[in-house]
Amino acid sequence: MASIDLPEPMEWSSVSRERWAERVAADLGVEDADAALARTASSGVRTRVLYTESEGGPALPENLRPRRGWKACETFDVSLERVSSVVREAVLEGLASVRLAGDVDALDPEEFTAVLSALGATKIDRPQIVLRPTGTPGRVLDVVDGVAVEFFGGFDPVRNVLADGRGRFDGAAVAQEELALLGHWKASGQTGRALEVDGSYLREAGANAVDELAFLLAAATERLRGAARAGIGARAWLRQTAVRVGVGRDLFDEIAKLRAIRLVFAKLCQSAADGDCGLVAPVVHAVGLVRELAPVDRASNALRTSSHAFAGAVGGAHTIELAPFERGSRIGERLARTTHSVLAHEAHLARVDDPAGGSWYVEALTDGIARAAWDRFRAIERAGGLASWIESGALASLLEERRSALAAAVNAGTHTIVGVTEYPPPPGTESEGTASRSTAASPRSSVGASGWPLVEGLCEADLLEPEPAARTAEARS
Structure with missing residues (x-):
């Protein structure tokens, strides 16, 4: 066999950032390449088009880095007929975490x-059960084997007022309820977290990633004050609290936000516990935003949910x-469940710790979102704390x-919006849909007896349907 002469390896000369900026500025006919190509993310954080190692944000501390793997979750209403059969079917399709919504103590013991x-x-x-109870769960805790099943509480009194419209927010009463729940949790030998701080419904109502993180911090702080008055230490309260967030369409924004949660909650923990808390990463439950699922060209929504899962x-x-x-x-329903399995077992996303770590752009965006959220949280605190800030009308206005x-x-x-404003399906196709709404006005939140806005109406609203693509194009021209 004749020998083959291989070419010499190519040598690449390094290019300085300054030289790159000069060349790009000349090609674009601008003075500042970074300014011309900079992008404002949906969170409001400004990002560059190119990062070098020295310009990226700091890497997450080792004990705050995300670990490989996640569990596919789904919410079931406990009032659903034969809920156990529905859960069993979902488990066979890859589900590993169940979120039970409603009065779980009213659920039949056999069911x-x-x-x-x-x-x-x-x-x-260790599959999971995550509760979203209407009250403090009692009886069900006593029948769960904490070794076989990981049990999480979903108690969030702020969500009870804002999203569900149940009662008033009474800080003193809430603190006593949380104290009783934590005591029952400990007595039952549960290792999962009993409490939850939820910001996902605000994302459904229109808030961005920075708004959500700032709100989570402010809500946690409001409840920490009550906990302190009830005799619950900040360290104990924070270590018993999980976080629930919405995941939206901006892939890198959402990845960075989920990583930033670890930074801001570690900082809150250190501040509230006077440094005696340790850098412990919070348990994060992520839910894809329903409001981003368009009412027309519904098949495209499957791709949006894949993006939500990838970011999570x-x-x-x-x-x-x-x-x-x-x-x-x-x-x-089946596709929503099997999307997890494809990403985990075929795309191998569950095999790597902190996949986004080391990306100078993502690290910078993580740092930017964390700093912006912390600054906004401090502004809420200067306004008197979460309760005063909400009662002033600031949340409704935001x-x-x-x-x-x-x-x-x-x-x-x-x-x-692909399939709606651009690339719509042919008229008459099944995926075209029949929903019709206007963007002339957006729904407003009503005000409950507590003086806090009820955002439930906003959460239930679909993604705004704009004018058809043809008319939108005519308007732009």
């Missing part, structure tokens, strides 16, 4: 045992919940501002 049995059939080590996995969420691409669709900006961007053509 609850059947739910536990269904979860026990999963191949995942790379960002380090412990559990990820996806919405079906179409409400009430059996195929949509949500209305965000939704109005979205409506304006959609109608101006700067916010693209």
Whole structure:
């Protein structure tokens, strides 16, 4: 066999950042290449188009880095008929974490045992149950084996007022309720976290990633004050609290936000406990935003939920919940569950710790979101804390501002919705849909007896449907 002469290896000369900037500026005909190509992320954080090692943000501390793997989660209403059968079917399709919403103590004991049995059939080590109770869960704690099943509480009194419209926010009463729950949790031998701080419903109502993180910090601080008055130490309270967040369409923004949660909650823990808390990463439950699922060209929503799952996995969420691409669709439910399995077992996203670590851009965006959220949180504190800030109307104004900006961007053509504003399906196709709404006005939150806005109406609203693509294009021209 004749020998083959291989070419000499190519040598690449290094290019300084200054030289790159000069060349790009000359090609674009601008003075400042960075300024011309900079982008403002959906969180409001300004980012460059190119980062060098010295310009990237600091890496996450080792004990705050996301660890490989996550658990597929889904929410089930406990009032659903034969809920255990539904759970069993979901488990067979890859589910490893169940979120039970409603009065779990009203659930029939046999039915609850059947739910536990269904979860026990999963191949995942220590499947999870996450509660979203209407009150403090009592009886159900006593029948759960904490070794076989990891049990999380979903108690969030702020969400009870803002999202569910149940009662008033009474800090003193809340503190006593949390004290009783923590005592029962300890007596039952549960190792999962009893409490939750939820910001996902605000994302559904229009808040961005920085808004959500600032709100989470302010809500945690408001409850920490009550906990201190009830005799619960900050360290104990924070170590018993999980975080629930929404995951949206901006892939890198959401990855960076999920990583930033670890930084800001570690900082809050250190501040509240006078440094005696340790850098412990919070348990994060991530849920894909329903409001981003367009009412037309519903098949495209499957790709959006895949993006939600990817961001949650790379960002380090412990559990990820996806919405079906179409409400009430059996195929949509199965696809939402099997998306996790494809990403974990075929794309191998569950095999790497902190996949985004080392990306100078993502590290910089993580740092930027964390700093912006902390600054906004401090502004809420200067306004008197979360309760005073909400009662002043600031939250309602913020949500209305965000939704109005979205409506304006959609109608101006700067916010693209594939299948709606761009690349719509052919008329008459099944995926075209029949929903019809206007962007002329966005729904407003009502005000409850507590003086706090009820954001439930905003959370339930779908993504605003803009004008059809043809008319939008004509308007821009």
